[in-house]
Amino acid sequence: MYIKKTTPGAQSAHLSDEIEGSVQGHRDGHGFVIRDDGEGDIYIPPNEMRAVLHKDRVRVRIVRQDRRGRPEGRVVEIIERPPQPIIGRLLQESGVWLVAPEDKRYGQDVLIPKGATGAAKPGQVVVVELTEPPALFGQPVGRITEVLGEVDDPGMEIEIAVRKYGVPHEFSAECLAQAKELPDKVRAQDKKRRVDLTDVPLVTIDGEDARDFDDAVYCEPAKVGRAKGWRLLVAIADVSHYVETGSAIDIDAYDRATSVYFPRRVIPMLPEKLSNGLCSLNPEVERLCMVCDMLVTAKGEVHAYQFYPAVMFSHARFTYTEVAAILANTRGPEASKRKDRVKDLLNLHDVYRALLVARQQRGAVDFETTETQIICDENGRIEKIVPRTRNDAHKLIEEAMLAANVCSADFIAQGGQPGLFRVHEGPTPEKQEILRNYLKAMAVGMTIGDDPKPAEFQAIAEATKDRPDAQQIHTMLLRSMQQAIYTPVNSGHFGLAFEAYTHFTSPIRRYPDLLVHRVIKAILGKTKYALPSLPTPGEAHAKLAKRLAARVAAPGTKPRKEVKPPSRDTQAWEAAGLHCSANERRADEASRDVEAWLKCKYMREHLGEEYSGVVSAATSFGIFVTLDAMYVEGLVHITELGGEYFKFDEARQELRGERTGIRYAIGARVRVQVSRVDLDGRKIDFRLVREGEELLGRALKDKGVASDGPGGARKAGGRPAARKRGPAPEASSTELASLTRERAARSPIQELKASVKKAAAGSKSGKGKGRKPRRG
Secondary structure, three states: OOOOOOOOOOOOHHHHOEEEEEEEEOOOOOEEEEEOOOOOOEEEOHHHHOOOOOOOEEEEEEEEEOOOOOEEEEEEEEEEOOOOOEEEEEEEEOOEEEEEEOOHHHOOOEEEOHHHOOOOOOOEEEEEEEEEOOEOOEOOEEEEEEEEEEOOOOOHHHHHHHHHOOOOOOOOHHHHHHHHOOOOOOOHHHHOOOEEOOOOOOEEEEOOOOOOOOEEEEEEEEEEOOEEEEEEEEEEEOHHHOOOOOOHHHHHHHHHOEOEEEOOEEEOOOOHHHHHHHOOOOEOOEEEEEEEEEEEEOOOOEEEEEEEEEEEEEOEEEEHHHHHHHHHOOOOHHHHHOOOOHHHHHHHHHHHHHHHHHHHHHOOOOOOOOEEEEEEOOOOOEEEEEEEOOOHHHHHHHHHHHHHHHHHHHHHHHHOOOOOEEEEOOOOHHHHHHHHHHHHHOOOOOOOOOOOOHHHHHHHHHHHOOOOOHHHHHHHHHHOOOOOEEEOOOOOEOOOOEOOOOOOOOOOOEHHHHHHHHHHHHHHOOOOOOOOOOOOOOHHHHHHHHHHHOOOOOOOOOOOOOOOOOHHHHHHHHHHHHHHHHHHHHHHHHHHHHHHHHHHHHHHHHOOOEEEEEEEEEEOOEEEEEEOOOOOEEEEEHHHOOOOOEEEEOOOOEEEEOOOOOEEEOOOEEEEEEEEEEOOOOEEEEEEEOHHHHHHHHHHHHHOOEEOOOOOEEOOOOOEOOOOOOOOOOOOHHHHOOHHHHHHHOOHHHHHHHHHHHHHHOOHHHOOOOOOOOOO
16 A cells, blocks of 8 residues: 655645546556546556556546646555456466466566466466555565466457456356246236237347347338328337346346347346247247337328237247348248238338438438458357448338337336436537537538537538548547437437437347336336345446546536436436446447457468558557458558658548658558557557558659658658658567568568668667657
């Protein structure tokens, strides 16, 4: 524990103030304190980081400002050290056992006494519990509590991620025992006081690899008032019938808050007997469900709706691909196999097109983005990475679910009971200003108002969709928006342009949906739903609570619409919303970590190979490029962009060469070579080839500068231009085996670049300027 003491030189009030926050380590040895008050991060130098660990909660004192005005801190007290295990590989060096953390933000290895290694062998991945904290002059000490296996074992990346992010992955004994006692099928007693829909041909439409089916749909033409319209039924698995409030299954489900999806594996929110069996709307079996029964007008507006519990019988299990093929050709082979259901599918498609018209009139934001799917073999090795294509079947189900979710939110609001809304607020004033400056710099000719509406964003997207830089503009529009959260305070959904919105359609995999079902049932039964006494929220909850508390409304903004339930209820529902929101983030982070690990492992096999790609982001330290063929993103560091100084233009979100004027912005096409893969750091490095050289040549010509070859440039008068390029990153050990292949793959131009680079590295004038460590 640190002892508080007076810091020389920290005389002014703003320097002597002590600030609390959480430590975020950096793989290079330094760190940052993420302040509780939401203000800017505080830099912690490497010598201060020796006695603290990544994720520690600390109190710091700002001792100085650097030349750019950024604060540097000194740790005066460790407030809390979370009991988070450390995952890493067991190594033996000179007779000393130690564990090198897999998460390099921890910054230092953990010493393991001889008697604390258990059954672990050198090189294996293990879980470590600290027995002695780090000190200024001593490493942390720990003991091995679990052996996960060899680093190349199939699924090891998932085992690491669930522990690294604290994802609950084992159900409690009480939960499993309770699940075992549940029936295997719907019983006669379960059907009481339910509408019998077994004769209604409801069907499920999901992906090929889906195993749990939350929702079923059915549509038929109907009179809405005096006009033509449709009756749309959305039937959702009635999980709340089997998972009682406060039960052992409920406690485990709340702790998880969501199912977590990895390539080839799912960590479900509910035990398998429920998620894939009793609650899943499997074909040709009776299932309990909650139904949102809607009347939709020809203009796509929900004229009226009702909710009721029912028992259903799924008449078919469709895939998206199959439905899209039937809708495209009602006389094709797919349609002939399902001829009894073709008419129903056409009705669904008709109501979808009406709902789509209503969506466009609302001005809801609808950007086309590319999502990817990792295809693995039986051993967990990536075979290929393919884009997920969204066809009319995907969009049909999406619009039906949106309609049911909106009705759920309206029903809860009208019922006067507290519940969870899915809230997506508009961009913050800071992000609004950044976006306005960007649109102006890019000569878009359109901008957003002081109180922007989603229709303005959609209008800009539509107006720019045919521009060469459309991807760049759409990316900036998306980045200006906030993340959606769960909260009992309804502030509407900005992106979807709904005044009230919630999640009702996936109670098998999302806890907020389960809570919404319970509230709807309470309103139908004219009772009031009370939240149970649930476990204390964890670290993810605390982080999100601090971040949301730091939000400050801009002067002149309209006050949020608030329905104020009793104070005690508000606090309980706020806590539940924060917990669900934070664990949703946790699940996303764990999934992204596993995908990044798999992609890095995949790209290690392609070191030295060249690919075409597009710039997906520009930063002050380089550009990120996404490969066309593999949908993998990597960094071209600024030192690899050429022999000059590049400046980051925040307004245009691009890097520009000061001498040549060459620009790298989002959407620019380049060709790169895979130069380095860091599996532990989940990072892939590229270097520019060919297209980058052509861009440089054109820029030099435009500037009136004669090229001295791809490796350098000279001014028009013939004098060589000064190089400001820093040294190239050091090659990792994984690259050594491919050096021969890389050398063979080099063109004469690349060989010239390599020789010029080597000569520059040997000259003092060729050294790059030092850079302040950056947060990563």
